[in-house]
Amino acid sequence: MNAAAASLPVIIVGGGFSGAMLAARLAELGQATVLIERGEQVGLGVAYSTPLDDHRLNVRAERMSARPDRPADFTDWLALHAPAFADPNGFAPRRLYGLYVQARLAEAEAAPPGLIRRVKGEAVRIEGETVILADGARIPGRAVALATGNPPPRPAVAGDGPRRIADPWRPDALAAIAPDDDVLILGSGLTMVDVVLALQAQGWRG
Numbered sequence: 001m002n003a004a005a006a007s008l009p010v011i012i013v014g015g016g017f018s019g020a021m022l023a024a025r026l027a028e029l030g031q032a033t034v035l036i037e038r039g040e041q042v043g044l045g046v047a048y049s050t051p052l053d054d055h056r057l058n059v060r061a062e063r064m065s066a067r068p069d070r071p072a073d074f075t076d077w078l079a080l081h082a083p084a085f086a087d088p089n090g091f092a093p094r095r096l097y098g099l100y101v102q103a104r105l106a107e108a109e110a111a112p113p114g115l116i117r118r119v120k121g122e123a124v125r126i127e128g129e130t131v132i133l134a135d136g137a138r139i140p141g142r143a144v145a146l147a148t149g150n151p152p153p154r155p156a157v158a159g160d161g162p163r164r165i166a167d168p169w170r171p172d173a174l175a176a177i178a179p180d181d182d183v184l185i186l187g188s189g190l191t192m193v194d195v196v197l198a199l200q201a202q203g204w205r206g
């Protein structure tokens with residue numbers, strides 16, 4: 001790599017947990033980054049965007065530190081900011097984990113300042129080490145890290161209709177479901193559990 005390229009930032013596409021924490025770790029090493037996120041919020045992604053306290057982490061709090069050098073980092077943060085959930089063996093709301101990730105990113109942005117540049121936009125193409133956004137902006141880097149997470153769910157069953165919800169993670173995806181509506185959920189994993197909890201929280205009695 002020539003000297004000019006080496007002075008460029010690392011471009012990180014995707015500002016969920018992985019992108020935000022990669023930027024934080026690289027800042028600690030003195031490496032500048034550009035963190036590109038298409039959504040309104042950085043550090044949350046699908047998993048930690050939920051506002052519901054019933055949507056819990058599926059890993060005990062004591063194992064959710066985002067800092068390998070500080071294993072108790074998340075439980076210490078909970079003790080300060082949400083003491084009711086500071087039990088190391090407990091399963092804290094995912095919403096709190098999102099706030100924790102955002103706090104750790106903000107900490108990295110402050111010390112030293114100026115190493116992490118946030119860009120709001122959707123990356124649509126990569127040419128060499130240059131990332132091109134949907135609005136045509138070109139962001140050159142020394143390397144590109146893809147931290148784009150999982151794509152939104154695609155319908156696993158053919159067919160369509162106004163009452164079919166293909167992506168239950170979309171904001172307000174369940175809002176049109178009335179308390180006595182019959183709901184058929186296809187799939188029986190963690191997303192199903194979250195959907196049932198979200199429906200109950202909005203007063204659904206089905």
Ligand SMILES: Cc1cc2nc3c(=O)[nH]c(=O)nc-3n(C[C@H](O)[C@H](O)[C@H](O)COP(=O)(O)OP(=O)(O)OC[C@H]3O[C@@H](n4cnc5c(N)ncnc54)[C@H](O)[C@@H]3O)c2cc1C
Pocket residue numbers: 013014015016017018019036037038039044045046047048056057058059094121122123124147148149150191194
């Ligand atoms: C419902 C649910 C619950 C979960 N619960 C847990 C848990 O309890 N514990 C646990 O450890 N893990 C959990 N996970 C897994 C969790 O998602 C991962 O641990 C982690 O959040 C993944 O981070 P990520 O940065 O790879 O992806 P994401 O957090 O999904 O972030 C990807 C980001 O990239 C952005 N992006 C995508 N494409 C582009 C583009 N072209 N341009 C710009 N931005 C883009 C997206 O907007 C998004 O913000 C859960 C996942 C889900 C879906």
